[in-house]
Amino acid sequence: MDNTMIIYIIGLLLLLMSSGFFSGSETALTAVSRARMQALISQGNKRAIRVGKLHQKMEKVISTVLLGNTLVNALTAVLMSTLLTNTFGDTGAMSAVGAITATAFLYIFSEVLPKTFAINNADRFSLAVAPMVQFFVNLTYPITHVTHLICSGFLRLFGLKIVNHLGAEERMEELRGAIQLHAGSVEEIQDTGQMLHSILDLDDVPVSDIMVHRRNMTMLDADLPIEEIVNQALSSPHTRIPIYRGDPDNVVGVLHAKALLRALHANQWKFEGLDIVALAGKPWFIPDSTDLLAQLEAFRSRHEHFAIVVDEYGALMGIVTLEDILEEIVGDISDEHDIKVTGVTSEADGSYVMDGTVTIRDLNREFGWQLPDEHASTIAGLVLYEARRIPMVGQIFVFYGFRFEILDRRRNQITRVRLTPPDSETKKGDAATATPDAASNSETMVSVRIEPKKPGGGTTGAAA
Template identity: 50%
Template sequence: MTLALGLTLGAIVGLLVVSAFFSGSETALTAASRARMHALEEDDNVRAKLVTRLLSSRERLIGALLLGNNLVNIAASALATSLFLGLFGEAGVVYATIVMTVVVVVFAEVLPKTYAILNADRMALAVAPILKVLVAVLAPVTATLQFLVRHTLRLFGSSIADDADVLSAHEEIRGAIELHHKEGGVVKLDRDMLGGVLDLRDLAVSDIMVHRTNMDAIDADLPPGEIVDAALRSPHTRLPLWRGEREEIVGVLHARTLLQALRDSKGDVSKIDVMTLAAPPWFVPDTTTLKDQLNAFLKRKAHFAIVVDEYGEVMGLLTLEDIIEEIVGDITDEDDIAAALAKPQPDGSLIVDGLVPIRDVNRLMEWDLPDEEATTVAGLVIHEAQTIPNPGQAFTFHDFRFEVLKRHRNRITSLRVMPLDKHRAETKETDAAS
């Protein structure tokens, strides 16, 4: 009797140890750093290669771990129930349930998972060889379970692809950046720059281009002297040339090329033929992603492109600097007026030009204004209000208050934007003062 009792207790303890191994292994492998494993792989670490191989078939791995964990837990509970029934009779069922619940939760779940979270990479490397064998042995069973799960889900209208992944690599990186920023490990500037790189694949050139109404272009039919004067007045080094209509771009004039021509002609402007100096315009579709356009700029060793829509109509222009600014933020110089277009106020509001992109406002103020339906702040107000508002009108949506300050013809030129919580606090202070 004593021997049988000892063997049963030993079996229960052994099964709990195996259960703890399964629980800790599951947590370690799911929490292991894929970047760290990849770095170790580059150093020919055999165990790191095993971890990567196991994670490449995550569903099969988790299925094997859960199957093994449940088997040993059920076996341990059955043995404990049998043991307590022999000691306490029918009341042993209650005792076995209480004792096994406490023991399994503490020693087979919480304790190993906590250790695994704190030592994820090290534990993942340690258990990888054992799990490789386990996954191979249980492969037929886990494959059957996968088949049953997928077809059961399909009965309820849910389909899981074999290569389905909840988060893309870009979203995982973005989430990690945001997490480290909140924890203080990544400063705002670095977060914005890293996020800007990831955003290049999600943005089209139409999202950041200079709209045609703001293009600084020159009429190619003007006398050479007037063209030179216009080029000197412009803060830009590359200027589109148009003929007939402003949207008919026929060339791009570079200020340095014009300066060289002035030197060669010894200052005689009448000898300058602007069209022979101009480079042919490069037209790009407005739906091109910034990532593809950046690669195209680098491939062509170009800095300037004219953006057109599906009908070939000129929509605006895009420069290499515009794309770089999406990563590093606004690049200002002595001729740049961008800083004057968005001015944070002491009360937490923002005085902003209507043409400022919503993305720039969100980056500057750390807000979360939606930019799915509109690119600029003015566009967002018009979209939500379903009208072109007059100065003095105010609107509230997306937890922000938008007050129109100035309007020129049909264009909103100035707005005051404030989060609702700050606006309510300001209103209460004003009421209290009065």
């Protein structure tokens, strides 16, 4: 083997390695974890800082890598053909063999092998190659810049525009995707993911979805005898209690238990002379359309924990507290004075019997379901929205794969529902499928099962 042959072989190896470098660098810099790089940047890692700078101009990085890869691959094909021609003679067959051989070597050793390694070691690989990639980016800047201008101008001819930076909505979706991507089976990771999702959803959830409804509120009538008011206040598990006069919509103050106890102590534990309304703080009214993020910020700025929710007409809707918003993030917070009423009972057949007032968000959080909550906040509201009618007791519906059986109704309000998840419903296999009502906005097929009339009872089927 003469010196020329050795030079050709060494040149081929160098070209293959160069092509592998460009291919692996492109894959690593594209697949690198930006979150880990940001953590290293905050620690002052110089290579991570360089990777971050490369990410800010990825279009130039890609142009540089493609330029280098194209040049190296072309030289590899030429050198491989020259080497085979000098060895076996100048024939057409040798040219074809040279092209095939060069393609095979480039495919295996310069594409698949380095990219496989890079995709499985993206962080380490990108940190290692960042200085060299930065050098080539600076070296080829005149060529890549002109290329970028030509491509941008060509795309504008077709009305297309290159967007280098993501908007707020795209970044939010990217963040949601990152949270979902790293969600695993470990309970701690699932809990953390749920809390992060809840934080991102705060500005999409109105206070009306989490407030304590007025029918479940504890309120004090200012016109009652002082002794009865004090007894009701002290027997309540709540620290802050709204006070009304004449009509529940006429809230005149919010009584704090500590203020009441201090007044009783100052009055030597006597009821005479106490003015409950004077002891109460000024009520804070908020509209029911206020989102949780805005309300959380308002709680912080006003240094308050309690607000009264009213509708557009000023009618009392309910109350919302700081604890209610925090529970939307971290889950249920129970203390020794809480009255825990979940309203959900698990059945042996895999179904759940629940109150109609149970919120969809709580069910999704607790069981990992994906029931929609855009048009209704409670399970009863979801049934009403999808059924497009007020159902009768015994009627059975199937929405989004879940089976809803109406167990109880008071006037026009659904009070108890039996809900069977898709897994349990599949085992039964007895629900008939029908096309959804044309008036429904749901894209999910809605199934309704018609049940026969029970002896001594009303019709249990749902009219189509």
